[in-house]
Amino acid sequence: MKFCFVILHYRTLNETIECIQHLKKLKNQHDIQIIVVDNGSNDASIEKIKKQVIEEENLLYVESEYNLGFAKGNNLGYTISKHKYQAEYIFMLNSDVYIKEKEFTELVVEINKQTNFDILGPDIITKNGDHQNPVNYINNDIKLVNKSIMRNRISYFASFLPLGIKELIKKNRIKKDESETCRELVQIEDCPLHGACLIFSENFIKNHEFPFYPDTFLYAEEDILYYLGKKRYEKFVFSPKIKVLHYEDAATDLSFSNQGKKRRFIIKNSNRSLKILKKLMKSNNSL
Template identity: 35%
Template structure:
């Protein structure tokens, strides 16, 4: 079976190189391709990657002339993998992730044969704090869950605009319990909301969809994907037998240096995405 990796690139060239090289150097599987979508990087890093990998038959660099956002950017690669490469499985990966597992793709195929998952997530280990990010600790299932997230993010956005967010967070810190590291889920789990830094799509999903829901720019793609899988009776599945490492937010941090500016970006786009999720629920 042919398996395509789709890596969304923006600005941080060294992260993308490390991601690509981790696949080329570690993954032991014959029939795979790596599609890198440069999401309109203004620093010419897309062209630099294209030059670097021009003679590698496994790596295909796709240049977008503008930043399409997370879903649409990934879908550029998803569509090419589906229709041009005839991929049986498509793996969407952040460019700040690393694979060190030799049998990663063998596991992708064998888990599908035994479980018939539509979307699978691996054990994702943060290199920042060693947290295990899959499955996500909460699931957005009901409209009540969604309205709560909308009100929360609108409140955070308002505090941000009023420049009251840092002061409010300092007050809340006094009442916040100590952060507990999330340990690895040792068992396989179904009906879970999966972390968006690595999503593995099987033939069951690929036959039905041409990628991710594409009306959002960034954030809450995982919740929307989970909702669409549930409403279409498609299985989401977590396996601890596949492992990747995640550096977290490198492209966003490179684009937005100021934390206040970064938070505003997150809240604004989160609100827009949550509104789309509410429309889908209706």
């Protein structure tokens, strides 16, 4: 059985090394292939990683000349996993996601036997102890997409406001989010999943040349994946039996020292992706 792990790397030197090292501690190393996709870092970080973690039979480095974004970068690793290694399971990880369970692959196979999933999401735990799966808010109709676009526009202008006003807005938003995420972590089927760690089954791999809609650059990939997946009657499963740690926003933090600029970058790309999702919804509704 072949398990391919795709790590999307963008300038996160230490995080990517740690991610690889955790994968090398998993059981059944002879069945595991690691593919590190350097997404046009252009900062020599991938060369430093190669010196510290030497390329070998079950570790492949792939370098893109420029930043393809989240969807296309992961699609590149997926295509190699499918066609070069004939993967039966493809695991997609952000470079700041760490797997500590040595029996991780065995647990995934066991969950698949029980659920016959197309896409599986683990319990993703942040450094603050928050749980990111299952995703508690998803843009699955045009009204919600419009609402998210409007909220993003308000947040964009708020990023230019004095610190006190911004903190008040942030405080109110967090309070609302906390009330929405108070839920028991049990196995759930047909739920949206966080993009930091996604597992694709053999059934999904057979039916798809790539997992992510390629027209986005960053953000809303989970929304589009879930929307299209539900149209195709695919099975999304969240299981707390498997856990990963997520030190989120590592790549974005390296790119932006100014938090206001970082926030505006996220909002702009989020809205671009949401508009693509909206177009998909409209075209499907017109059929």
